[in-house]
Amino acid sequence: MQRKRIAIIGAGPSGMAALRAFKSAERGGTDVPDVVCYEKQDDWGGQWNFSWRTGTDRYGEPVHSSMYRNLWSNGPKEALEFAEYTFDQHFGRPISSYPPREVLWDYINGRAVESDVKDAVLFAHAVRRVEFDSESERFTVTVDDLRHKATITEVFDEVIVATGHFSFPNVPDFEGIGTFPGEVIHAHEFRGAERFAGQRLLLIGGSYSAEDIGIQSHKMGARQVTMSYRTQPQGFAWPDGVDEVPEVARFDGSVAHFVDGTSREFDAVVLCTGYLHHYPFLPHESRIDSPNNLYPDGLYRGVTWQKNPRLHYLGAQDQWFTFNMFDAQAWFVRDLILGRFALPDADERQAHIDEWKSAYAEVATDEAAVRFQADYIRDLIEQTDYPMFDLDEVVATFLAWKADKKVDILTYRDKAYPSVMTGTMATVHHTAWMDELDDSRERYLSTQLDADEASEPVS
Numbered sequence: 001m002q003r004k005r006i007a008i009i010g011a012g013p014s015g016m017a018a019l020r021a022f023k024s025a026e027r028g029g030t031d032v033p034d035v036v037c038y039e040k041q042d043d044w045g046g047q048w049n050f051s052w053r054t055g056t057d058r059y060g061e062p063v064h065s066s067m068y069r070n071l072w073s074n075g076p077k078e079a080l081e082f083a084e085y086t087f088d089q090h091f092g093r094p095i096s097s098y099p100p101r102e103v104l105w106d107y108i109n110g111r112a113v114e115s116d117v118k119d120a121v122l123f124a125h126a127v128r129r130v131e132f133d134s135e136s137e138r139f140t141v142t143v144d145d146l147r148h149k150a151t152i153t154e155v156f157d158e159v160i161v162a163t164g165h166f167s168f169p170n171v172p173d174f175e176g177i178g179t180f181p182g183e184v185i186h187a188h189e190f191r192g193a194e195r196f197a198g199q200r201l202l203l204i205g206g207s208y209s210a211e212d213i214g215i216q217s218h219k220m221g222a223r224q225v226t227m228s229y230r231t232q233p234q235g236f237a238w239p240d241g242v243d244e245v246p247e248v249a250r251f252d253g254s255v256a257h258f259v260d261g262t263s264r265e266f267d268a269v270v271l272c273t274g275y276l277h278h279y280p281f282l283p284h285e286s287r288i289d290s291p292n293n294l295y296p297d298g299l300y301r302g303v304t305w306q307k308n309p310r311l312h313y314l315g316a317q318d319q320w321f322t323f324n325m326f327d328a329q330a331w332f333v334r335d336l337i338l339g340r341f342a343l344p345d346a347d348e349r350q351a352h353i354d355e356w357k358s359a360y361a362e363v364a365t366d367e368a369a370v371r372f373q374a375d376y377i378r379d380l381i382e383q384t385d386y387p388m389f390d391l392d393e394v395v396a397t398f399l400a401w402k403a404d405k406k407v408d409i410l411t412y413r414d415k416a417y418p419s420v421m422t423g424t425m426a427t428v429h430h431t432a433w434m435d436e437l438d439d440s441r442e443r444y445l446s447t448q449l450d451a452d453e454a455s456e457p458v459s
Contacts, residue, residue, distance in 0.1 A: 004033035006337060007141050007156040009130075009281070011039035011121050012046015013108055013323055014314035015162035017330035019117040021386075024084075025334060028385075033337065036154070038143055040064065040126040044112060046164055048105040054189040059146040061126055064167045066275075069192045070220075070439045071101045074212050078417045078426065079397050080323045083387040085111040086421045095445070096429040098413040102441040108323065127281045130159055132308060139310070158337055161279065162314045165292065168278035171271060174204075176251035183268045187213060188275070196268055197221035202256055204228045204248060205272030211236070213270055215409060218242050219434055226264060227272075228256075236409040277316070286311055292318045294373055295360040300349040302356075302376060303329045304336065309343055312336075320370045320398060321377060324389070328377045331384040341383065370398045393420045410434050 006022075008015050015037055026032045040061055043049050050067045057063050073080075076097045081087055087095060090110045095103070112118070122143075128151075129142040139156045169186040177184065187209040193216040201222050203210040206229030214225045218241055225242045227234070233244040246260045257263045277288045277296075286305060290296035296316050298306050305311040312333045315326050335341060344352070356376070363369050374391040381388050397417050404412040413433040416426040429436070430447070 003031075004157040004337070005155065006033045006035045006158050006160065007130075007139065007154070008035060008037040008160045008162055009127050010046065010161070010163040011037050011041075011044035011123075012162065012164055012315075013048070014164060014326045014330070015039070015046070015160075016044060016108065016112045016115075016117075017323070017326040018160050018162055018314060018333065019120055020111065020115045021327070021330040021334040023115045023117050024331075024385075025338065030338065033157070035120050036156075037121040038125040038127050038141075039121050039123050040146070042123050044118070044121060044123075045105055045109060047166060048101065048108060050101060050105070052191060054185075054191065059124065059126075061146065062167075063188075066166055066169075066188045066190075067101060068190050068213075068216075069101070070194075070216060071212070072413060072433065072439065073098045073100075073104060074208060074413075076397050076401050076415075076417045076426075077104070078419050079321065079394050079401070081419060081421050082111060082323055082327060083389045083421055084327075085114065086419065088419065088422050088424050091445075094424050094427045097415060097417045097426040098429075098433065100439040100441075100444055102439065103444050106441055130281050130286070131283070132286070132310070137310065158310045158312070160312045160314060160333060161282070161316075163279065164315055165277045165288075166275045168276050169271070170274045170276050172273055174248055174251060177269075179253050180251050180266075180269060181254055182266065184271070185269075186271045186273070190270060193217040193220035193222070198223050199267040200224045200226070200265065202226050202228060202248075202264075202266040202269045203272050204269065205274070206230060206232065206234055206244070207272065207274070209272035209274075210234075210270075211409070213272060214242060226266070228258065236405060237407075239410055288313065288316055290316075293360070294318050294363070294369060294376075295356055297353070297357065300344075300353055301332060301380065303333050304343075304349075306346070306349055306353060309349070317373070320373050321394070324394075325373070325377050327386060328380040328384075331386040332380045335384050366402060367399060370395050390420050 008018050022032045022035050041049055047065050047067050049065055051065050053063050077099055090107050124146040126144045126146055128144055131140045139159050142153050144151050169188040171186055190213055196217045197220055199222055201217050203214050210227045214227055218225050227244045228248050229244055230247045245258050249257045249259045254265050255263050256266055279287045288296050294317050300306050303312050314329045363372050374395050378391050404415050416428050418425045
């Protein structure tokens with residue numbers, strides 16, 4: 001009997017989770033399908049594969065990553081830790097709860113390297129079309145090999161879409177914004193806050209991107225940071241030089257007018273207005289068409305396309321949990337493909353979707369949202385051999401993080417939490433986050449003595 005062939009589209013954290021899941025089954029003695037992963041970037045890591053480029057990459061493809069140079073984790077690493085590859089295992093010693101970008105990339109790369117799955121990834125391969133033939137019940141996948149300028153076509157039994165949904169910016173229009181003489185970019189194009197030193201910066205948006213880019217810009221010397229919200233303010237105790245105002249009504253040159261009748265002059269604008277589900281390689285009937293929420297419509301158990309259960313999505317949800325949720329989803333999809341449990345019929349699947357959508361409709365607070373996603377992950381893990389971990393303790397870590405931010409938005413990254421997986425208490429970074437201007441892995445992993453010596457003036 002011919003082995004199944006599985007296509008994974010994207011080698012970011014979700015695609016890497018799928019590769020790890022199949023490798024785990026293979027190491028356990030299971031005969032697994034042939035797996036091919038297509039990644040349009042030159043390396044894996046998805047958003048965590050930082051590029052200085054914006055707009056288009058070296059091949060003329062839209063730049064995928066929205067990562068910026070001086071990003072530090074804005075949530076505790078203890079909430080995203082892999083259950084079967086811990087921070088202790090990777091670094092060999094405790095580290096702080098809020099690592100910078102390079103350190104988190106090193107962690108996810110380390111697990112993928114340990115999995116020995118890189119030979120399953122075809123880099124610089126952009127998927128152009130995925131077509132399903134209902135007669136043969138197989139997919140034809142058309143891919144451009146960007147390095148060799150060749151188009152290839154392959155046939156697969158099932159497809160896993162792991163491209164994420166934080167790379168195609170939502171760019172609304174504002175009356176008069178074309179008259180603004182300064183820089184206007186989307187958060188997708190933001191690469192570093194130093195560029196706004198001494199400037200009056202307007203961030204349009206009231207969520208995590210606005211919060212983090214705003215505080216980063218304040219840290220790097222912006223003259224004034226103003227965040228414009230549409231529904232409600234974030235409500236933190238902002239430091240002097242940072243504040244929130246209601247929605248923008250219109251622009252008149254460098255002046256922004258707000259719906260409360262106030263106005264201010266700005267030097268630059270960053271649109272922190274979110275992202276759209278965008279799957280141009282899929283036919284419209286196979287694409288998620290949903291706002292960014294915790295339970296997108298059309299997905300059985302949040303992963304399998306109801307209209308065609310041979311098509312699966314990983315990481316399509318809005319996210320409190322990240323890496324370990326992608327694992328839970330990947331292990332479930334893997335076991336479904338391996339036939340370790342039977343797929344219910346369409347009516348049963350729809351009833352399951354409706355049940356979870358009904359539960360999601362009752363979610364009214366951040367705490368309820370975190371618990372909803374924890375319950376979702378628990379439901380997936382209970383059906384696979386992925387190591388169960390204390391999801392309630394992760395919820396507690398999330399809630400403590402939220403409380404720390406309310407106390408002081410500038411110092412919450414200096415807090416430490418214990419690992420849910422190992423119990424190891426995180427260290428406190430040798431330098432307070434507001435004072436730490438070197439985001440490199442080398443600086444971060446240096447000792448206090450090393451850090452002190454590095455900060456001494458040269459005589």
